[in-house]
Amino acid sequence: MYRRFFSIGLLFLFFLGLAAGNGRGINLEKRQIKAIRATEAPRIDGHIDEDIWRTAPVAGDFVQYSPYSGRPATFGTEVRILYDDEALYIAAMMYDPNPDSIFVHLGRRDSDNSLNADQFHVEISPFNDGINGETFKVSASGVQSDSKAQTSDGGWGRGDSNWDAVWYSRVRVTDNGWVAEIKIPFSALRFPKVEDQTWGINFWREIRRYREENCWSHVNREIGTTFNHLGELTGLKGLVPPVRLSLTPYVSGYIERYDGDKPAYTYNGGLDLKYGINESFTLDATLIPDFGQVQSDDQVLNLTPYEVKYNERRPFFMEGTELFSRGGIFYSRRIGTRPRRYNQVPDQIQEGEHLVSNPDESALINASKLSGRTKEGLGIGVFNAMTRQMFAEIEETATGEARKYLTEPFTNFNLLVLDQSLRNNSYVSLVNTNVWRNAAKDETYYTANVTATDFRLQEKSRMYGISGKIAISQKYYDEDPDAFGHSYELSGGKTGGAFRVQYNISALSDTYDPNDMGYLRRNNEFTNSLTVSYNTFQPFWKIYTTRNSLSFSYNQLYEPRVFTSSSVNFSSMTILSNYWSVNIGARFNPGGEDDYFEPRVPGRYYHVPPEMNLNFKFDTDRSKRYYFDFNTSYEKRWSDYDQKAYTLSFKQEVKVSTRMAVELDLDYTGRFNDIGYVAYSTPDDEIVFGKRKNTTFTTTLESQYIFTADSYLSFRLRHYWSRADYDNNYYFLGSDGLLDPGTYDGNPDYNYNAFNIDMGYTWRFAPGSEMSLVWKNAVYSGSDIIMYDFVENLMDVFDSPALNSLSLKILYYLDYQSLRKKH
Secondary structure (H helix, E strand, O other): OHHHHHHHHHHHHHHHHHHOOOOOOOOOOOOEEEOEEOOOOOOOOOOOOOHHHHOOOOEOOOEEEEOOOOOEOOOOEEEEEEEOOOEEEEEEEEEOOOHHHOOEOOOOOOOHHHOOEOEEEEEEEOOOOOOOOEEEEEEOOOOEEEEEOOOOOOOOOOOEOOOOOOOEEEEEEEOOEEEEEEEEEHHHOOOOOOOEEEEEEEEEEEEHHHOEEEEOOOOOOOOOOHHHHOEEEEEEEOOOOOOOEEEEEEEEEEEEEEOOOOOEEEEEEEEEEEEEOOOOEEEEEEEOOOOOOOOOOOOOOOOOOOOOOOOOOOHHHHOOOHHHHHHHOOOHHHOOOOOOOHHHHHHHOOOOEEEEEOOOOOOEEEEEEEEEEOOOOEEEEEEEEEEOOEEEEEEEOOOOOEEEEEEEOOEEEEEEEEEEEEOOOEEEEEEEEEEEEOOOOOOOOOEEEEEEEEEEEEOOOOOEEEEEEEEEEEEEOOOOOOEEEEEEEEEEEEOOOOEEEEEEEEEEOOOOOOOOOOOOOOOOEEEEEEEEEEEEOOOEOOEEEEEEEEEEEEEEOOOOOOEEEEEEEEEEEEEEOOOOEEEEEEEEEOOOEEEOOOOOOOOOOEEEOOEEEEEEEEEOOOOOOEEEEEEEEEEEEOOOOOEEEEEEEEEEEEEOOOOEEEEEEEEEEEEEEEEEEEEEEOOOOEEEEEEEEEEEEEEEEEEEEEEEOOEEEEEEEEEEEEEEEEEEEEEEEOOOOOEEEEOOOOOOOEEEEEEEEEEEEEEEEEOOEEEEEEEEEEEEEEEOOOOOOHHHHHHHHHOOOOEEEEEEEEEOOEEHHHHHHHO
């Protein structure tokens, strides 16, 4: 019954948004600049003295975004815009009386704000809705960065930098400052099909030595994101969308060696395809993909009852997926993950048999995504991926006869998104994920379906708003009853200005489960919270800006509706006028917590005593040659076991030159007299907990050497060492959540190491094309023998089996328009 109720409710909210209209809130004070149609395309060479540029109006009179919002910019900037049937052209002259002081450090593509260089960038929103758009940025050293706009209520983010477009730029330092000349092909943009177009646009310039950011259309830092304050680009008439078709074939080869085995040689080939169905919609597909060169996961020792969430690093699943993040029910790492019956394989091995192979990743056959937006502001996204059947191979030792055990059937993953832009930078979305497996629908291989709506509604001033998410999960079986769950989250309040207040209520039913294609740490929660914050945006005394917040939360289980915890949280961040920053925070749980997840047995809970956490962070100006970041925290629990925890983190970076930087990150976490789950004794129906010392040391060394803006060498080494050292004090968990002295005959001690080296050379030899040579070394070792000496532990790691991989991959970008011109 409630399934139908929620489905109708989701559709009602979505179509309510449609009925609210897609009109854009009109701001009469918006600045405008006119683009001039070019009779002949300018040459992108960093010289803007061609006659055609003089015909274009100038966008000037930039104002500061920071440090002093609204003040005139220190130096002048002039921008001109041209267009033809192929592309948009931008010429920017950044005046500077001291050109030898312009920062020109080199970095990798998409270094963005971390690059220590003067930069110029343009924000473009062809649908002029204040929400969607792209950013194209180039530094005075020629390094390109680009990103897709991301919707954020807080407005602190700058966008999704995983998106990469093919565009062209040249820069040049002159006696009067520096010049940026940019060509953005229309194939890199999506725009409505109308004769006379008006796009949202803004131009930005950063003077790095002053840490000054200037913009052409003034941005109010107190309200929304930068995309909420775009000016307007007019004069675009008769745009004829080009045929947007590009192919990126690749070939790759691997030499892999595990421990002392003979090297294994593999060769791969595949293709990425991009096709513009019309001026607004694009189809992206990858056939026989190869992600072997992506950075290694930062694996950890997991003592919690929750799944570890790893970052997505595969390019196809990272680029241009901002539309698919609506609703929060899509976690792309589910695609190509470990087969669901991988861990059951040891139980299938009979006497006289041995395991030959058991792949730990499901092989991806292909993946595709279709996305775009209509002229009425309706965004449509469709994602689909397929993985093949996976088997473990088991062999009879005596005869050599092999058999296969199915660990994962053929699986199809599908995602559909409808996202309607509304006036006042509001939106409403409807999202659906579906996972279908070609196998009998049992407790492992059921069909999973999740539907969600995601909305934000703001009034005209954008100072107040409400937002929320509502979702329903469904699992379908052949014989067992189908399972359904739901969740909702609603928040509202004053979201703009210096003083802000927001109330949030969220509920996750005990049967809600989006994890077949999404990620949820835990369900069965009901939470109320109130957050009050005060921020300053104009510098005063020796302070540049501050962000301060105080929040209160009261938490319960969803079913049964019983108390679990309450907390008070305080955080404060201050950026000083020299761009050093100080962060302090505190959290207090006065009544402790009734943890229903740590026992791993439904209905049982462990009472965590009242606790307090204090944290402090301090870092310096990252634009300087030497940068350091210090972070520490202290946690105390008021129990009979003297439970404490400390963390220390020290990061430092040295910019050796404009081409080279080295960063060292040292992290330590120590939990003393920590108490956690050990085992569940079935015959005695006892849940065993143990007291342990859990210490973790992480060392990360990163370096890069930049030959040119398109050629660079990178190096990353990470050593993670964590140990859970039990002191032979064990307890039985009582029905009241408290511990009684108990016994345990096993040895739960664990010493875990993860050692990774990722070293690679990348050469972008043409727009969209690159060659990469990558060496990866990986060692993962675990034992119940605890190591206490760092050097002894490290030597043991080096004696453990290691996987070495050397790979070469070449991608070549083929664009239909370029090929047509040549032939």
